[in-house]
Amino acid sequence: MSDVKLKRNLSFMQMIAIASGAVIGGWLAEAPYWFSVTGAGAAIIFPILSVLLIPVGLTFAELTAMLPFSSAVDIWTTNAFGHKAGWAAQWMMFLIQVVEPPMMAFIFITALNFFIPIPADMVVWVAIGIIVLWYILSNFNIGFTGRLASIFFFTMVVISLIVAGTFFFSGSWSFDNISSHGGMFPKGFNGIFIAFAVFSLKFIGFEMTPTMIEETNFPPEKIWKIILSSLFVPAVLYFIIVFAIGGMAPWKEIASMNLPEPELIAKFGLPKIVGIAAIVSGILHAFTTLMGFWVSSARVLYGAAQLNQLPKAFTKLNKHGQPIIANFVVLLFSIFFCLFTGDNWVQYIYAVSCIAAGLVYFICCLDAMVLRKKFPEWERPYKAPGGNLLFILGMAVSVWIIIGSTLELAIGGYISLAIYSFIGVALYILMELYRKKHPNKNELITLTPDDINSFE
Numbered sequence: 252m253s254d255v256k257l258k259r260n261l262s263f264m265q266m267i268a269i270a271s272g273a274v275i276g277g278w279l280a281e282a283p284y285w286f287s288v289t290g291a292g293a294a295i296i297f298p299i300l301s302v303l304l305i306p307v308g309l310t311f312a313e314l315t316a317m318l319p320f321s322s323a324v325d326i327w328t329t330n331a332f333g334h335k336a337g338w339a340a341q342w343m344m345f346l347i348q349v350v351e352p353p354m355m356a357f358i359f360i361t362a363l364n365f366f367i368p369i370p371a372d373m374v375v376w377v378a379i380g381i382i383v384l385w386y387i388l389s390n391f392n393i394g395f396t397g398r399l400a401s402i403f404f405f406t407m408v409v410i411s412l413i414v415a416g417t418f419f420f421s422g423s424w425s426f427d428n429i430s431s432h433g434g435m436f437p438k439g440f441n442g443i444f445i446a447f448a449v450f451s452l453k454f455i456g457f458e459m460t461p462t463m464i465e466e467t468n469f470p471p472e473k474i475w476k477i478i479l480s481s482l483f484v485p486a487v488l489y490f491i492i493v494f495a496i497g498g499m500a501p502w503k504e505i506a507s508m509n510l511p512e513p514e515l516i517a518k519f520g521l522p523k524i525v526g527i528a529a530i531v532s533g534i535l536h537a538f539t540t541l542m543g544f545w546v547s548s549a550r551v552l553y554g555a556a557q558l559n560q561l562p563k564a565f566t567k568l569n570k571h572g573q574p575i576i577a578n579f580v581v582l583l584f585s586i587f588f589c590l591f592t593g594d595n596w597v598q599y600i601y602a603v604s605c606i607a608a609g610l611v612y613f614i615c616c617l618d619a620m621v622l623r624k625k626f627p628e629w630e631r632p633y634k635a636p637g638g639n640l641l642f643i644l645g646m647a648v649s650v651w652i653i654i655g656s657t658l659e660l661a662i663g664g665y666i667s668l669a670i671y672s673f674i675g676v677a678l679y680i681l682m683e684l685y686r687k688k689h690p691n692k693n694e695l696i697t698l699t700p701d702d703i704n705s706f707e
Contacts, residue, residue: 257321257553258393258572259468263477265397266460266467268404270481272536273351273543274456275407278492279510279533280361287506288449289442291428291497292435294490296446297453301486304454306645307612308482309635310619312475315461316633317622319471319703322554323461326698328614329558331621334695335679338560340614342675343607345551348459349581350604351544353588356381359537365513365530378589381541386582389545392571393466400542407535411488414512414529415495423519424498432501448655452605453489456540457481458612459547462554472632545581552577559693560682603668609653616645629700 261269278285285293314327324344329337356378360369369377389396418424429435436443457478464471496505499515508514512529516522553574556565569575619635620642635641686693 256572257465257568257574259466260392260394260572261397261463261467263467263469263473265394265401266463266469266477267480267484268401268539269397269463269543269546270457270460270477271484272400272404272407272539273459273547274454274481275485275488275536275539278489279512279529279536280358282493282496282511283506283508285446285450285493286497286502288438289446290433290435290437290502291493292437292443293446293450294493294497295435296443296450297489297493298486300447300451300454301482303648304451304457304482305479306635306637306641307616307648308457308478309475310616310642310645311458311461312478312633313631313635314615314619314622315464315474316472317629317631317700318698319461319464320554320557320698321462321465321550322557322698323464323551324458324611324615325551325554325558325560327618327622329697330699331618331625334558334560334697336614337558338555338679339675340611341551341555341560342672342678343611344458345548346607346671347455347604347611348462348544348548348551349584350588351456352382352385352541352548352581353378353585355537355541355544356585356589359534359541361510362530362533362537365510375589379586382582382585382589385541385545386578386585389549389578389581390569390571390573390575393463393546393573396542396546400539403535403539403542407532407539408484408488410528410532410535411492414525414532415491417521417525418495418499418515421499421519421521423521424495426498428499428501429494429497432503437502445658448651448658451652451655452608454482454485455605455608456543458608459543462547462550470632475633545578545585548581548584549574549577552580558696558698560679560695562682563693603656603665603671605656606653606668609649609651609656612652613646613649616642616649 289296315323318326318330320326322341325337325341327337328340357374359381360374360377363369363377388399438445460474460477460481464474467474496511496515499505499519505511505515510530510533513526516526516529552561552565555561556563556577564576565574565580567574567576620639622629623638637644682693686695
């Protein structure tokens, strides 16, 4: 094993901020879609979804506490099914994480346009500029990211609640807008079914938590609290915000808006400062998501290199304890996705990442079942309740996420997934050829609980 170690500078509260902040999506621009699918009933669907994802979340918690390594998904699956399966799971995990930073850069620009109009031909370059700026910041101490995430997360939550409160007590909010005009679920069962399929995507992000476990300064058995907070905090916030917006106008009107909160504030003559606050909150949403997924993307590469599935260069750390090569590769991927926003390919990749999430969730629940049977003697500082029943429920939810995601996927999405998978296979083969040519170098490693002390 290498003596290179990440620095344990992330506190419990900072991890809550990073994980929950990454999950919380930018409803500033996405709320119209929510209302177009199922009206204000979305407020009820989000909390139910968070409950349905508990089995997957607790599975991740057990595996993280038992094998607390940045390689996370990779090493869990490697111990259960071998290195080939481990790499396949890790490559899917990387896809989930790495598409988010460039997407958030564009949401950031959408919000920024409210203050500073950006010419259409400059949007891509501004997005790349945002990505490069965060790349520079990502190479400093992880504690800096944690402090920044905490400030941004709690600020955006407070601002969001203030904006919602302004709506509720504005005198223009009416439950009639929710109960009438087609009711809470104006599109009936069909709208509810679609919402349960596609709204699950708004919780993607909790799976990143284990990738940062080597940088936390609290016991790994507490990680279940972090994971559950990253499910329930967004769910409660979504619930409040959707009801606040839904009571201001009929669902069809909201569905036709671009940025509902500032548009509703302008329509009813509410203080402009509240509209500005909503925009600022949207910018913070995008930035906290970008930060969390960037950190996780780099750790996924770092973790694979720990096991020698990628060149050891990916474990190289700078003087601030940051994986400098991994960060640079994330930068390259992010710029690549930014440059392709002119056509639908990136949108397909985004949808495909949700399929990848379902696959990763499924394999991790299966990992937990297999490892309990294969290594019953391994210490499990946190043991998910319910045993195999919980894991089976998690797999059922995972299959449902995969099916829900594929319903909206065009042929280009399948092509992009095939290309991405081919790249993963090619990387694995190249590393295998390198090992055959240099038999004593980069031998595959399997970490077990016996290796935990070497990471202290």
